[in-house]
Amino acid sequence: MPTAARLTAALCLLVVAFLVSGMVIENGEEGKDYGIFTQVNMFIGVVCGWWIMGKRAGRGWTAAINNGLTGIASLVFWGLFVQGVYEMFRLAMRHRFDGPFEAVIAIFELGVEYGRQLIAPEILWTLAIGALVAGLATEEAKRRWR
Template sequence: MALSYRSSMPTAARLVGAVVFAIWGFYLARLATPFFLQGQPPAIFLPACVIIGVYLGWVYVGRRLGNGYGAALGIGLTAGFVFGFLALLVVAFALMIRHAMHNRYQALSDAVLGIFDLMIAEASRFTDPTLITSLFAGAVLCAWVAEWVAQRSR
């Protein structure tokens, strides 16, 4: 399915969405730092969270803007779920690489399947109410800011 010309064009709302979601991703990465072992996340975690935020703001949220604040609420909540999943995937992938370098896997398939086991194990560490609230409330707030810009730039 091809995207229409209008939905693929850069807009002010997409730019603002990318910026606010990138800032939100940076904030969440810094907020999650104490929950890692020894308070040290993988080196790729902070840049990955910012990149995930930019992607969500530009592609996912930016494409769906202009339908009102109620729709932005749902878009923001979904973006929060996607961000959480992708951030856990990044952490699990970094741990899988570390484990693979220590020869803990017998085959490539064991390593790939190990990512999902590591995601489940790591998810239990990030069950802090402040972190979860910041994840979803921040995503909704960012979506509302982008929606506000989309309504003003028509």
């Protein structure tokens, strides 16, 4: 069921995903082609905002901050997982793995490599402020437009 809280959460996480993806590309390897990295992360942000944050709105201000943190944590988790899977398939098509088990393990190794780029202070601050704003905005939308 579409609600204002779900739409607000989806838009907030879309913006956070866009900003953080741009920061990751700037801090990443020079000359690396990231392809549709930003667009995929923005889609994941919309899905996490709609399904995870939107349905949990309306439980109070403290729960709203926790909701924002949960939304950002799920965005980071699913973003790292999806990007790891995509990179694994790209490498598998070039026959970089000896077997399927090695390819599955590579998903997590590649996700950890992307996760190391998130340790930069400006990215951590963006994620923290984004979580706070997204949680409070979602709560306000739930209270204002029932």
